[in-house]
Amino acid sequence: MALDFAATYKVLVLGDSNVGKTCIVHRYCDERYYDTYISTIGIDFKQKLINLDGVPIKLQIWDTAGQERFRTLTTAYYRGAMGILLMYDVTSLESFNNLSYWLRNIQENAAPDVVKVLAGNKCECLPAQRMVEKERGDKIAENFDMPFFEVSCKNNINIEESFLTLARQIREQREHRGENFDNDGMQERKSGTGSNGLGPFTLGNSPDSNRCSC
């Protein structure tokens, strides 16, 4: 649709510390895997131009620090987010158990209709290292109505699929909203923190819509 021509989709990667948020962004955007990596401090993003079923889309993927302490900073970035890739680590039960925390956090801070995809990383691990069976991921994904993939940054499994699914859902969401609100999507949007994704009730002239302040 012309509606989405060269649009920017803002996506957040969330999840516990050390589940592989930076890794998946690198893998997807740079098509590389780094074995020695460092924890993320503050916030960063990468962009990738994708071909979404024949339509070019700019995916802007925001990577954040995982520790709870830094939430006050990262919640500012929820505001313009259209999609969230929520991650856990299949070798860490803790990271899986914390999904409820993350889902609550998303509910409190992101737009009500934000699109979510669940990804369980490090699925290439040895059976003995696995702490979370795939079925448990399936179940929570079903409960919260989000697509789910077990992924591996190391072996490049399901990375592309996860992001493409997220992008498709964002597109659908926007088309759906476009039906209900004629002016949605027709607004001029700046690159970066676009004015969309704020939810149907704050559309239009929100003074903060182009800002990233908290």
Add this chain to the structure above:
Amino acid sequence: MDDSFENGHEISTNDGILLRKGPALYLPEILQSTTGTLSLVHYANNVLCIEWKPNDNFLIADADTQVQDDWSFVDTIAKRTRTASETIAFNTSSGTIAHKEPSPITPATHQNQIKPRIVRAKIVDLKNIEVYKNGHSIRLVNKSDGKTHSEYFFQHGNADSFLRTLKTTHCLRPSRNNRNIYEIVENIDYDKEKLEKTFAELKIEDIKGSGGWISNMVRNPIGHTFDFLAKMSDAYTVLPGVVQNVYTSHTTDTSSMATSTNDEYEVLGTSPRPSSESSSNDNHEKDTENNLPPRPHIIRGSPLTEKQWCEFLSEDGRITDVERVKEVIFRGGIENSLRSEVWKFLLEYYPWDSTKIERIEHRKEKEKEYFKMKLQWLTMTPEQEKNFSDYRDRKCQIEKDVKRTDRTEEFYQGDDNQNLGFLQDILMTYVMYNFDLGYVQGMSDLLAPILSVMNNEVDAFWCFVGFMELVYTNFDMDQAGMKRQLQDLNYLTALANPRLFRYFEEHGAENMYFCFRWLLVWFKREFQHSDVLTLWEVLWTKLPCSNFHLLFSVAILDDQMNIFIANQFEFNEILKHVNELSTKIDLQQMLKKAEAIYYQIRRAEHLSDEVRLIIGEEPSNLSASKSDDEYDDNFDDVSVEKSPKDEANRQKKYEEACERSMINNFF
């Protein structure tokens, strides 16, 4: 400057005075041996001050930009805004003090609107004045802490006349115990008329001294220039790094001295020194419409050497001149081999005034204390851990971060590297030391370089504790400390570079989030390992103010401004650009720029109290100290003092526990 220092009345003035020691922010003047006047000034409300003021608008000469001006360094001292006729007037003691340069008291008369940098001491704040070096030098000593306020060298003669004025005005009396010390007389009524009267009783000629340096210069210019160079070298022996740069460049050129002396004399005698701004700006970036004084050129020095360090140690191992050590470190860092020793002082693990023997004892105590705390978590049973989720969370986060901290550094390379174990243990022990703060991401970044320098678990722990004391608010639960710093950075940017600030505002970037990583881990991620070590030790000196890291941030942003604007970056692009600056920043250049910005702001008039507080100045209006309270709101001061009853109770329980464990041991 405090606004109350206006319309003062100069009672007496002595010329040719070098500032030898003073508040840290006057370091450039001290380094440059800037000549100035020392005056006794009477202000309203009977406030009497001793004031030193540089003769010229102070200019920090840049050794590498003044090739044609090879004499510039000498000139900095010799050239004055004094014309030939004034020189004569000075030498013939006409009875009035030659004083053509802008008065410190009426800065508005200055064509460039620059307030001269005055070192000012209120008489009532001083304890005494010490005289030494055969009366050529005096030292003002603070009443409050007994430390040196400032030190002056009288080039034209000795301090007698100056002291005589003070004595005649009844401010001073000789100490009974030491003839070189003059005590300040308290509660004296500095009646202006009385002061003037007593001043009139003095012989002006005496005050100005006879046969000053200038007249000597006229009689024997070459000889006295050499004499002067010799004095300069004295002044620099404590800062060899700087001396080498400046001093050798002149001594190697002695052959040209003789030929250029005549010109030199002309410069000295007839041409007023060109405005310092024009010369400093020639080689410098244009100021961006901020109405601030120009940014001075800054010279960096060489690292503190082992030899220098030893010279600072007294026989029993105390550090004799802490401020000077810090100044050298601020200007050039520390030689790598010396870091493990000096960092312990900088990070307040070792007291500066401790003797070598005391330090050995201190270290033993600290070692015991460390292992006591380490034992606390080592003896935690799995059951305890299971029931202690806060502890478990901290432990878990440490494990995650240790294996991804500085792994490309040789010191932490390899999977079974024992240093990773030390990193883990120190952070775990820190959790026991400060459980409320616990472990927050970023701390491993702060510890890793310290451990690699110390190469010792216990020393690294206590140095890390010292570092955390400086930055713990970065890790507040509500991030209040980070928010405040970003706000402060905002104020400073607005002041130092209004154009950039406006650009940020117009492009949704005024929150400065892109500086978050810089501030959280003190630029650890922005520089290569060795640069991080240098930057940290510079910042640990807290010179010229404890928020120098914010000025350093302003310097980097200032440096990148053209890129932001030329590319019309929005917030996102600025963030991306800033993140990608990592390892591409020139440390020395940015340190110079940051210091220059500091002086620029420091010398500005009409600073807001917010800015004054940020750069470590007293607020102009003391009622504004309310903002201090605001800052403290975030930290609940939990009193840890126990009532005697509580203490007795605890002691009883403790003894009981010991007894019980003894029983277990024996049976």
